Amino acid sequence: MYETYFIRAVPGSKVRLNRVLLLKEKGSGGEFEVSVGQPLIDGAYAEITILEHLKGEDQIIFKHKKKKHYMKRWIVNQKLTRFRVDKPLVKV
Template sequence: MYAIVEIAGQQFKVEKGRYVFTHRLEGDTDAALVFDKVLLVDNDGTISVGAPTVEGAQVSGKILEHLKGEKVIVFKKKRRKGYKKKNGHRQYLTKVLIEDITV
C-alpha cells in the first residue's frame, strides 16, 4: 500500500515504515503529524485518484529529527571578464517516519 502525498508544497510517494526527507517542518522531535492532502492511494491494486484529493484519506507520521542536507556548490563565471563567484548552500530538512496510511 502506498500513497502520493503533498507535504510542504512537494509531492512524495510514501509507504508505511519508510522515511521521507522534506523541507523543514514545524514541530519538535517525536511530534505526531497528519497529512490530509492525499492525491492518490494504491490499496493492494485498487487505485483511488483524488480530484484534487482523496476524501477521508490521511497519512500519519512522526518527526524523527531536524538536519541539514548535503552541501551544494553554486559557481558562477563569465568567461574573459575575470568574474568568478563561489557560494555554498545547505538545505534545512526534516526526517519523517510514515506510521500509517488510512483510506
C-alpha cells in the same frame, strides 16, 4: 524512515498529512484498487512522527561571466526532516 524537505514541527511530535494525491488499497479479492484524486482525495490522510531535523549534503553554486573576471561561489545546505509513518493512508 523517510526524508523530505524541512517540516516546521518539533522532533517527537505527530503530524497529519492530509493532502493525498493517490491511494492504493487491497480489495476483498486480493487485488489492489487505486484511487486517483482530482487533484486530491477527500478525507484521506497519513499520520507521521517527526524524528529529527538535519542538513543535506553541500551543494556548490558557481556563477561567472567570461572575459569579465567575475566569479562568485556559494556553498549551501538544504534543511531536511526525517520522519516515520505511523498510520499509512486512511480514508474517512
